[in-house]
Amino acid sequence: MKKISFYLLIMFVLGSNISLSQNIDSLLNQGLIKFQEQNYELSVEIYTKVLGIEQDNINALLQRSFVYNIKGDYNKAIKDLSRVIELEPNFVSAYISRGSIYNKLKNYNIALVDFNKAIVLDDKNQDAYNNRGWTKKFLGDIKGACKDWKKSKKMGNSEAKIILKNNHCK
Template identity: 45%
Template sequence: MRDDKGAMEDYDKAIELDPNYASAYYLRAELHYQQSNYQGAFEDADRSIQLDPDYPSAYYQRGQARSELGDYEGAIKDYEQAIQLTPSNFCGYYNWAELYSDLGYARANLGDYQGAIKDYNTAIQKDPSRIRYCSTYNNRGNARYNLGDYEGAIEDYSKEISFYKNGYNNAVYYINRGNAYNDLRNYQKAIEDYNHAIKIADKYPDVYEYRGLTRYQVGDKLGAIEDLEKAADLYQHGGFVEYYQEALNLIQSFNVTDKDAIIEDIQEIPETVNDSPTEVETTNKSAANPPILNNRVEDTNKENSQGISEKD
């Protein structure tokens, strides 16, 4: 019924009545995780494991909390333990697609893209009916991108897009595919994907910046400036002074006559967009934080707590 407060009170009472109730700690950990209280989720899942060392769901939950806290090595150990303890016919809080997808995500955060791809492949093979809910193709596309396989990445992003033709969730996948097209210098395809993303999430500033830089590459200087002005306005309204100034600097750089000098001033378009929970849920809501770029984990451009995506 989404009465989180009442649920938390009941879990607290259950633990008060029986401090050795492993399942209650696990369920409270799950609720903490859903509320983005990752430290609380870790502590409760850890306590659940202490009480019941053979509790696979608790290992999975602790792995999720560790992943959100940046302890990817610890997360991998927990996911692998959950795999060992989970029976083949398991039906519970998580499924095989989620488990292997999250394991791959943790590996990707450590730069093990080949290992991540193996895990994503296993997720797809073991649980094809549930894979659409785990963004596995998007994440495998990110791993492929990081290995320089842009065409393979585009194939995966396209598969993910096919799952969400009518929903806002596909904004992230259009952006990722657009960035991959950009690296293949297929600028027209990239612009088309950015256009799709803007139709879905038109208050997301970064996509205007990406499209503006791409428009400049095809000689559309006026369109590029228009997009960067839009990005600057959204950054300013969101309180992101650094990115607002960055957009203004890019606009100013377009007045330089030496194209090579301009390109040197323009930062590379981020490779892929994160796959963590998103706040870009409507087309009339400005992002509360700038997006995490590249992989769900690898933030090489802008740091934040919000990306575009739909995990959870």
Template identity: 40%
Template sequence: MADRFFTPGQFAGKFNQEALLAEEVYKRILGSGFKEYAYAEFDAVFITDKKEKAEAFGTFLTGVYEAKVTGVEEKDGRWELSADFPRFPLNQENLLCWAIDLLLKGYQFDCRLDGYGTFANASNDEFPDEDGGRLPWYFEEALKAYNNGNYSTSIIYFTSAIRIFPENPNAWYSRGTAKDGIYLQQLARQDYDKAIELAPVFVEAYINRAINKDITEEYDAALVDFSKAIELDGNNATAYFNRGNTLHNMGNTTGACADWRKAKELGAAYAAEQLQLHCK
């Protein structure tokens, strides 16, 4: 990590800064008379220390995010990548997810998000088609974006699907999964909560919410959700394996090993590694 331009510590600090900035930027845009959920276009600038890093990231953004690279230039001993991004329906959460996703992807290529901008104002008067017949299309596009690792676009499409049919627990669950993918755990948690409210026997939603709670070190609450998932589906290897991880994090090696053994018995071959490491 010594040769990184954008260090882990810098990323952690930048993450919090960008979350606050997105809220401020959105308030300024609304102040211009912009109507929520109208389409808006943004550009962004990234900084790194080597041309090849900027070019590699630019290629990735073009292929996965359908961005248009507008420049790769050396400035003051650093390399600046500029890109225009496809329009998306703008609200505060969509902007936050878009900005955090780009920050994260930039970090993966050792390029730091330096800023972004838009000319969105009261004249933006085009909105997404939210006719009920468009629901399958939004869902398919959301899944396609998610599978490509384009989590913010996935979240935006799932949001449109939810706006059309908010009673669908799968849309809330899937959007939560995408939010977890960009480390927005609290926002993801809210979506899992809604999915479970709509479908109280949604096993995968309990498992994902439990993993989410484990990540934030809410171990007791995670155990409750894992145990509920097992109550609903006693043959769910994923639930046993991850509950074992949580028990291990709590210092309960005996309980963890029992769950990992059960997960392996149910077909989770990956549990063997934990058993070998901790259950000799």
């Protein structure tokens, strides 16, 4: 009898976890759909609901940060991206996204730190070099900006090709 009860308890716990996981996946999909429909308020509500169930859900934090960014809620986006980085310190795109927001806020020195970190983690990331190029330009380091854009172009970044073609480095 004890073995059967223990077995039933295990099955219940496993079943609950599967059901919870499916619920979270369903909510994440709903949030994405609302985002694509440009219903940003509802998208944020859905991602926040996911985080109420699983506070460290990286997908929900990342997606909500994108919505906040589009809405212009930059500080909230930075907060979510910072949490993603706490949870996954090697998540390159989180550094790039956060650095891009710091650029929007004209916090260029902080943005530079994020782009530098992204490049340390992935020295073949075109976007990190391209964005760092803009940051360096904003800081008055044209030579450094051009070096980053040329490196990004060499890796195949089409935006860097346009930047260089438009004489940003003459």
